[in-house]
Amino acid sequence: MAPEDTSLPLAMVSLILHFNWNWVGLTISDNDQGIQFLSYLRTEMEKNTLCFAFVNMIPLNIYLYMSRAEVYYNQILTSSSNVVIIYGETDSTLSVSFRIWTSRGMQRIWVTTSQFDVTTSKSDFLPELFHGTLAFAHHHAEISGFKNFFQSKNPLKYSDEYLARLEWMNFNCGVSAPMCNTLRNCSSNSSLEWLIAQTFDMAFSDGSYDIYNAVYTTAHAAHERLLQRMDNQEVHLGNCLKVIFLFDDTHCFPYQSLLEKTHFTNPVGDRVTMNQKEKLQPEYDIFQIWNFPNGLGLKVKIGMFSPYFPHGQQLHLYEDILEWAAGSRQMPPSVCSADCGPGFRKFRQEGMAACCFECTPCSENEVSNETSDVDQCVRCLEDQYANAEQIHCTDKSVSFLTYEDPLGMALTLMALGFSAFTSVVLGVFIKHHDTPLVKANNRNLSYTLLVSLIFCFLCPLLFIGHPNAPKCILQQITFGVVFSVAVSTVLAKTVTVVLAFKLTIPGKRMRYNLIPRASNFIIVICTLIQIILCAIWLGVSPPFIEIDAKSEQSHIIIVCSKGSIFAFYCVLGYHGSLALGSFIVAFLARNLPDTFNEAKLLTFSMLVFCSVWVTFLPVYHSTKGKVMVAVEVFSILASSAGLLGCIFIPKCYIMLLRPEKNSLKKLKKKASS
Structure with missing residues (x-):
């Protein structure tokens, strides 16, 4: 009867992406169900570049678990991840380990399913230090009349173990035996009417809802069988009921074939079918759960996930309710590496997870102006340059020797x-x-x-x-x-x-x-x-x-x-040869009579001319623009x-x-x- 959790990994990954997490831990039961969930979840996370900080597979054997309990605890405690996904059964060593972790004050955001027991009994609970739990539950409506029925019951008339475990009901009731089979010291007129939805969830749990559908499925199959017998004028009501409820009468019509053909709409309004090919993917309600001392819990629906909506719109969170339940719309971060920020890019070393990286500045004339992480910086165009912070490109100014300069x-x-x-x-x-x-x-x-x-x-x-x-x-x-x-x-x-x-x-x-x-x-x-x-x-x-x-x-x-350049130096060299020739001739004529003293002036002028252009060559090549x-x-x-x-x-x-x-x-x- 229970639907498969095939869309649960996708729902959890959608929630992780919504809160910009990419570094999460995973703790599952070491069984076929847990391994299958790990396979589905790993596939979805790899599609979206999300990473596991650790994967703890809790053994079902309690003795084997106790020998490794401290290892599992330290794995979560020393991890930099603030988010831990828990997937397993309520009555398992995984449930025991979770209670140990919360009792020791481990502060994490726990992401799990409604089937997993997330209540605690810690007496020194501090809301500002505990991040709470996000639980996924199969979407179904509240059973009509169940709330009134339950609140009208007197717990003294029942020896149900479930009622005995509700220590916080404050009826001055006590558990008479470790098995919690009877209740004593309760007033005869006590009832559960005072319970409110904020402290006690009146909706069926997933397991109870599956049983609820199973009963209705059986009833529909029995009804169909009775109709068949009436049509064949072979009404044997006693034997039919025996087939329905005892399942040991081999003379009755095979019951499995009827169940496989059964499909109906239950009183809640949900469609139920036993045909595996026609079964729909489940939708999920998302709850924020705050645990208080003595097992008290506050469970608030903050959103839902439907696999039938277009991609990117499957997750819907009620932001106002989320802010009220969590105290802020901004969840604590859970990333392997902090955002690099503008002007930097991600640099991954060999062997590091895809979500882990180091931040390195962009290369020269490259920018990174995105607020999110980028793998590569963007090179500015030829007519642009990167500013000092390397967050945007600026147009270069044209430079030449102007009259205004x-x-x-x-x-x-x-x-x-x-x-x-x-x-x-x-x-x-x-x-x-x-x-x-x-x-x-x-x-x-x-x-x-x-x-x-x-x-x-x-x-x-x-x-x-x-x-x-x-x-x-x-x-x-x-x-x-x-x-x-x-x-x-x-x-x-x-x-x-x-x-x-x-x-x-x-x-x-x-x-x-x-x-x-x-x-x-x-x-x-x-x-x-x-x-x-x-x-x-x-x-x-x-x-x-x-x-x-x-x-x-x-x-x-x-x-x-x-x-x-060769032609330029030929022109310049020709000037030099003329100047050198003039210098040599003037130098030889420097001792002519004073009446013709221009030779000395010409000699000195050529010396100045040659000195200027000889100095020009190295200076010219060492400058630009x-x-x-x-x-x-x-x-x-x-x-x-x-x-x-x-x-x-x-x-x-x-x-x-x-x-x-x-x-x-x-x-x-x-x-x-």
């Missing part, structure tokens, strides 16, 4: 200031173009050098601002060509100094008009070579916009890539300023502050001395 603004002001100053110097030279000092140093080459320096100072403006494809190309081409003109002009001035000195040597017949022609050839040829190198650069691998989202965590760096661009811009400004300051500032000083030295008489006096 303090560094960009400073370099812009320097470039404009130097170019303006160079223009002033050019104006001074033009104003004093007829003076001996300007004529002696080849004023045309001076004009060319000053104009090229103006463009050199303006060239860094191409490096500042949002990069684009035309600007990236103009940056390097302009830098390469303009600097080639400037350095080749310095080389031409150095060669001019040497040629002019050679023409003044007696006995040499050289035409003075060869000097301007030679200097012009030097500038044109040297610049043309650089233009060819830049053309090859553009044809092979031109500069382009590079978006770097990895170098800096919170920024997307936009820079102009050089394209071919806008700082790298700033290093290149600063090198352009510094080398250009070196040429301007070393070559032209001393001459401007003489022309503006010491004009008496800028005369033909003074120059001849210096030459004669």
Whole structure:
């Protein structure tokens, strides 16, 4: 008659999931029923990634149990699980062990069935320390009239063992014998009318309800048999009753075949069928049970489970009643490992249960913003970065050297200031173009050098601002060509100094008009070579916009890539070769007469130029982003300023502050001395 508990494991797992438990203990009887329940429960738990903290199989033999009782107790006591599932019979060693555990003050949430006796007799009960019991019972209605019938009975008229065990009934009754077969010292008019549902459950237990259905099933089968005999005019009432209640008359119609065909609706309204193929899965009521001293208990229905509802809606708890019965809607936790929380992920070591893990921070640029545990962190997109707590991704800001940036603004002001100053110097030279000092140093080459320096100072403006494809190309081409003109002009001035000195040597017949022609050839040829190198650069691998989202965590760096690094170093190396040639020639001509003292100035200017670009190489490779661009811009400004300051500032000083030295008489006096 009893329905199979095939849906009980699913019901218990649904309850465990509802309270976010994943680490539970299991204590069952070591018999076929317990092993079958363990198999079903393990299957359901594995589907939902739930784990057993321990599995205790209590032997049925009392002597074998007593030899291991302390082991079972310590297993539960030392476990980190706050929830223990108990499945077994009322009259078993499992019931004995449960009473021992509760009497020793073990505080756990016990999840069991209504068939299991969960009352205690502990006298020092503290509600705030005890978590109570959650019991699953087969869903059925209260038997009509049973409550009134039971409350009207006088316990003195009965020697029922069940009534004798109700010590808390307070009738001044005493148990006369250990077997509790009789009651004494009870008043003759005592009754059970005072009992209320909160202290005594008037609904049938599962076992009693099964007996209730069995009686009705037998009655229906007997009724069907009587009808058959009446139809066959073979009414033998005495023998039929004998078949029904004694089951030892082999002459009667086989009773089992009638039972298998019996199906009816009992007075409670539940459908009863004996056909195993038509039996429905049972529904369960869920009760919260609080145990008080002397066996008193408070049993409150807090929900139900129906396997016929859609998945995820089978469990329904009455939240308000649950809060009243448990004191809070939030049950105590029972997990193997605490939640990792945002910014962390679960890390499982080999051999650990699926519910047990360690928490490790997310890797760089990965986030975990979920409140629940996650196995893997989520990597931010290329244009995003993880914040310090690694809980969300933030859009990266675009980074490049802008005019509004303090560094960009400073370099812009320097470039404009130097170019303006160079223009002033050019104006001074033009104003004093007829003076001996300007004529002696080849004023045309001076004009060319000053104009090229103006463009050199303006060239860094191409490096500042949002990069684009035309600007990236103009940056390097302009830098390469303009600097080639400037350095080749310095080389031409150095060669001019040497040629002019050679023409003044007696006995040499050289035409003075060869000097301007030679200097012009030097500038044109040297610049043309650089233009060819830049053309090859553009044809092979031109500069382009590079978006770097990895170098800096919170920024997307936009820079102009050089394209071919080899071509860039060829252009830079060509500048260096021109500067080195100018330095060598100027150094050899440093001891020429003071009238032609520009050789010393050219020597020092090339020394400054080479020092700047030699220093540029390691610094450039050790920086990234806008700082790298700033290093290149600063090198352009510094080398250009070196040429301007070393070559032209001393001459401007003489022309503006010491004009008496800028005369033909003074120059001849210096030459004669």
